[in-house]
Amino acid sequence: MAEGDLFDERSILLTDRVAIVTGAAQGIGRATARLFARCGASMALCDREAGLLAEVAAEIEALGRPVLTAELDVRDPEAVDRFVEAVAARFEHVDVLVNNAGGTFVAPFLDTAPKGEASLVAENFTQVTHFVRRVVPVMRDGGSIVNLTSIEAHQAGPSFGIYAAMKAAVESLSKTLALELGARRIRVNSIAPDAQPSGGEKEARQAMLDQAPEYLPAFLPPLGYFGTPEDSAAAALFLASDLSRFITGTTLHVDGGNRAAGGWHRPVDADAMHDDL
């Protein structure tokens, strides 16, 4: 590095840092785990899909990077405690926590029973707070927490109101944590994804189409193409790396421009639409 420069081409790397990724078997979690490992991190991964998780672990081992996995439901606090203890025992500390696991079923608010609501709160909020509480004590100063929220943390979520509210709660908590953990130089940021087809995203989209709801989300983002889970993984790498050393309490919108678009959307056939006016 030239004298006086803060960054060079190695600043994006996570060499020998220890990173936890929740929900790492598929989608954004899987892409994040693979990218972090390629950038030198030691990985600790959990998911309830044991078979798919084993596939990711094998890919990471093939890269020559250490990996520890646990098959668990992130809503089970005791299983999470055991996982974090195992990570600390194996790697001694944690540098990065990516709270990625999350999801929803599709149902209007009035059709969502208290039991379903409690499950969505646990799935999208309480497990995040539990992971933070358990991991921060074993995190090195200067660490990074990255929380996956959603575009729905910033707009209405018809047919998944509890999910949207819990993602908004994580956004809010991330800002508070950025302040409370700032003295230890632990940074806390959110990624608000949209339009990156993955297992969960496709299922939710299909369920919405099948139920013919009153509202549908915008389909084609302003950029004119859909993203992939690797787009959010790239944002997570930036937020985990030294390149973002002065960024905390903020949100990266990885959505092809959908958040900026607000109510605007890109019609698939703009000419035909104008003919109808």
Ligand SMILES: NC(=O)c1ccc[n+]([C@@H]2O[C@H](COP(=O)([O-])OP(=O)(O)OC[C@H]3O[C@@H](n4cnc5c(N)ncnc54)[C@H](O)[C@@H]3O)[C@@H](O)[C@H]2O)c1
């Ligand atoms: N893909 C998108 O465009 C998009 C949009 C908005 C928000 N998100 C958010 O990004 C995150 C990742 O989304 P994705 O699209 O990759 O989802 P996905 O459904 O493709 O993958 C989620 C992974 O997490 C695991 N998981 C979910 N709940 C779990 C639980 N209770 N215990 C253990 N493992 C669990 C699943 O088994 C799966 O492997 C989620 O928090 C989601 O809400 C994604």
